[in-house]
Amino acid sequence: MxxxxxxxxxxxxxxxxxxxxxxxxxxxxTVACPALLILAVAVKCDSRGPIFFCQHRVGRNGKSxxxxxxxxxxxxxxxxxxxxxxxxxxxxxxxGKHLRRWKLDELPQLWNxxxxxxxxxxxxxxxPIYVERYNPExxxxxxxxxxxxxxxxxxxxxxxxxLEAAHDREEFYLKQILPDKLKLNLEYTKKxxxxxxLSLLFRTIKTISDxxxxxxxxxxAEQSVDT
Numbered sequence: 001m002x003x004x005x006x007x008x009x010x011x012x013x014x015x016x017x018x019x020x021x022x023x024x025x026x027x028x029x030t031v032a033c034p035a036l037l038i039l040a041v042a043v044k045c046d047s048r049g050p051i052f053f054c055q056h057r058v059g060r061n062g063k064s065x066x067x068x069x070x071x072x073x074x075x076x077x078x079x080x081x082x083x084x085x086x087x088x089x090x091x092x093x094x095x096g097k098h099l100r101r102w103k104l105d106e107l108p109q110l111w112n113x114x115x116x117x118x119x120x121x122x123x124x125x126x127x128p129i130y131v132e133r134y135n136p137e138x139x140x141x142x143x144x145x146x147x148x149x150x151x152x153x154x155x156x157x158x159x160x161x162x163l164e165a166a167h168d169r170e171e172f173y174l175k176q177i178l179p180d181k182l183k184l185n186l187e188y189t190k191k192x193x194x195x196x197x198l199s200l201l202f203r204t205i206k207t208i209s210d211x212x213x214x215x216x217x218x219x220x221a222e223q224s225v226d227t
Contacts, residue, residue, distance in 0.1 A: 003061050003142045012194050013144075020197070021120050025113040032107060039070055039104060046095035049075030052108060057125035060145045065117040067125060068108040072096030082170045083127045086163035100160070101211050109148050121197040122147025123185035130178065138182045144189055149204040151188050152181035157207045 010016075029036075040051045053071040055078065056064050077091040085092065085100075092100065099105040112118035118125070125146035134141075156162070156177065166172035188196070 004136075004140050005143050010193070013192055016194060017119060017192075017197065018116070020194070021113050021116075024120055025110045028110045029114065032110070036107060039099070039107070042095055043070050043099075047071075047074060047093040053105075056128065057146065058128055058131040058142065059117055059125055060142060062131075062139075062142050064128065065112070065125075067118070068111055070099055070105040070108060072099045072105045083129070084163060084170060084173050085160055086166075086169055087160040088164055089160075103208050106148055113148065117145070119145040119147045121149055121200050123150050123188065124153060124181070126178075130174070133174065134182070137186070138179075140189060141182060141185045144192065149200060151184040151200060154200065154203050154207055155184060156181065 043051050049071055051071060053069045053073070054066050055069075057067045059065045072093060073085070073089075073091040073096055074093060081089070081091055096105070109118060113120055122145045123141040131139075131142075159177065162177070163169045163173060
């Protein structure tokens, strides 16, 4: 898999971004440690199965890595359905609904960030079966570390609801949502900077906090549905 690297790289993209990831991931894991322990116990007590969900995703330069999450679905859910999840998916556990809404299931990815397989901000890593469909231009998103959040995560904060309304969910994801996500993330790789990363982190926090109330329809996502 040949990945085209950015023609110009800055001090931040070469060194600063990784230093920021290490500092914030250590801080996050330290501060969130009590919450992580509570969530781990809650996941174990809520449903049968392991505490963590581990899955192979495609990372920087096309290399496979294991992504970690708190398990929010029934055990072996990936064997009984598609790799995407819609609202109302019967595979999601009672606790999992809340974990996914507040993105708490993503907290273990701070470990991915600390160990270097992910960054706090960067294109969300996809399953190998989806990456195989990327065209040469789309493969450029793999020139940077995948992230816990990215512009597409903010734009498609209600993705699961959109998928629920689709007739063929996987086809809708592959033909409508994924190409638009890749377009947004290609723009990210071109505009990568400290300030852009910080703005995306703050926008992500705001999006999650807005989950307290039912958010308004996502304009970018609605345009994809209408096309």
